[in-house]
Amino acid sequence: MTTTVDHTIPDASPIVLEKTVVRSYKTPIILSAVAVLSIVLFVIFRRGGDTTFTFAGGRVAPSLPQLVLPTTATCVVLTIVLAVMAALSWWLVARFAKTPLWYSGVFGFLFVVTFLTWAAGANSRPLPITSLLLGTVSLSVPYIFGAMGGVLSERSGVVNIAIEGQLLAGAFLAAMIGSMTGSIWLGLIAALVAGVLVSFILAAFAIKYYVDQVIVGVVINVLVLGLTNFLYSEVLAKNSSLLNNPPRLPNLPIPGLSAIPVIGPVLFDQSIIVYLMYIAVAAVYIGLFHTRWGLRLRSVGEHPQAADTVGINVTGTRFWNVSLAGAIVGLGGAYFTLGSVGSFSQDMTGGQGYIALAAVIFGRWDPIRATLAALLFGFASNLQYTLAAVGSPVPSEFLLMLPYVVTILAVAGFVGYVRGPAASGKPYIKS
Numbered sequence: 001m002t003t004t005v006d007h008t009i010p011d012a013s014p015i016v017l018e019k020t021v022v023r024s025y026k027t028p029i030i031l032s033a034v035a036v037l038s039i040v041l042f043v044i045f046r047r048g049g050d051t052t053f054t055f056a057g058g059r060v061a062p063s064l065p066q067l068v069l070p071t072t073a074t075c076v077v078l079t080i081v082l083a084v085m086a087a088l089s090w091w092l093v094a095r096f097a098k099t100p101l102w103y104s105g106v107f108g109f110l111f112v113v114t115f116l117t118w119a120a121g122a123n124s125r126p127l128p129i130t131s132l133l134l135g136t137v138s139l140s141v142p143y144i145f146g147a148m149g150g151v152l153s154e155r156s157g158v159v160n161i162a163i164e165g166q167l168l169a170g171a172f173l174a175a176m177i178g179s180m181t182g183s184i185w186l187g188l189i190a191a192l193v194a195g196v197l198v199s200f201i202l203a204a205f206a207i208k209y210y211v212d213q214v215i216v217g218v219v220i221n222v223l224v225l226g227l228t229n230f231l232y233s234e235v236l237a238k239n240s241s242l243l244n245n246p247p248r249l250p251n252l253p254i255p256g257l258s259a260i261p262v263i264g265p266v267l268f269d270q271s272i273i274v275y276l277m278y279i280a281v282a283a284v285y286i287g288l289f290h291t292r293w294g295l296r297l298r299s300v301g302e303h304p305q306a307a308d309t310v311g312i313n314v315t316g317t318r319f320w321n322v323s324l325a326g327a328i329v330g331l332g333g334a335y336f337t338l339g340s341v342g343s344f345s346q347d348m349t350g351g352q353g354y355i356a357l358a359a360v361i362f363g364r365w366d367p368i369r370a371t372l373a374a375l376l377f378g379f380a381s382n383l384q385y386t387l388a389a390v391g392s393p394v395p396s397e398f399l400l401m402l403p404y405v406v407t408i409l410a411v412a413g414f415v416g417y418v419r420g421p422a423a424s425g426k427p428y429i430k431s
Helices: 026-044 071-094 101-119 129-155 163-181 184-208 213-243 263-267 272-290 292-302 304-309 314-340 352-362 367-389 396-411
Strands: 050-055 064-070 251-253 269-271
Touching: 026 071, 026 101, 050 071, 050 101, 050 129, 064 071, 071 101, 129 163, 129 184, 129 263, 129 272, 129 292, 129 314, 129 352, 129 367, 163 184, 163 213, 163 314, 163 352, 184 213, 184 314, 263 269, 269 272, 272 292, 272 314, 272 367, 292 304, 292 314, 304 314, 352 367, 367 396
Parallel strands: none
Antiparallel strands: 050 064, 251 269
16 A cells, blocks of 8 residues: 655745844934034024125135025024924834934034034124135045045954054154155155054054054054154254155146036145045945955955955955055155145144044944045034134134044944944954
């Protein structure tokens, strides 16, 4: 007798796994807090008169007409818009939807416009928008170079606390070599070399000898600060005309683009080092996410053992990319002495390397987002000078601490929970 076994499954419908949706109230709470602050500051403590915005042209771009707004009415209307947007974010959370990043960006932009209108109101001097944006880009250059170096280094698995030291070394060597040779290009090359040398020390101790990367980075920063201060006092200051008088980078307007009102003078009438910054941001982004090199770099930063299994040299990849990161940061240091100040001085970076590191975290280890974060810090830094110049009643002490407050909010999780590269800060010991 033959027995037939039925192997069919009575219910062959696909198995659907339930997806748990977690509500996040962080964004609505933050937007609501800012909206309440706006009501208190811009409505209750409103200012009268008019606010005048000027849009000056550059050497090629034409000037735009002044924009005159009634201070009280503008602030009240924009505050109502902010309150509505905050309420809408609560509605999105109630429907288990995430608040889009662009939504938060528009909210932040409107708050800044409202703040500028209020701060420059009561018939204060006109607020120069072009100068405000131009200063933002200028102050953001070291931040952006430092952030690009931080993204590359941390994506490969090495925490780059030494950004401050790389900036300072690049500024020092660019000033000295540029002064001795009278060549801007040799000064830029010297800054690249200085950044590589500092990053090589970081790579050697962190990758080869497995020293804690944060401790090594802090020690390198202190070492470079002490060394440059000593050499400045004993060498550069005693013969500044020969060793600390580098040539300045001239502005090179791009034909056509530099004639665009407002945007032209801000972005396209800059020195060569700013254009190199644009190239660096694009190259890091394309290289990280659209090339084989970037895939290898990210693999050793996420899962070095798996990368080693498929034949990638983890140690070599980290060494080369940390060195490349140092070269990029060193170029940012050259901006201090060849493009901005024009000479080297003690501790001239002033902790900007740490703010660049905060931009890396704020930007979630993404080159584009880190660049936007760096621009935000540059805007906060420049705002104190602009508002002081127009006679704003905002206390100078608040303006001085503004960039550091923004930095603290960034690293404290203002953008929500972020996860860095899984193997960042962890030495790889080949088994």
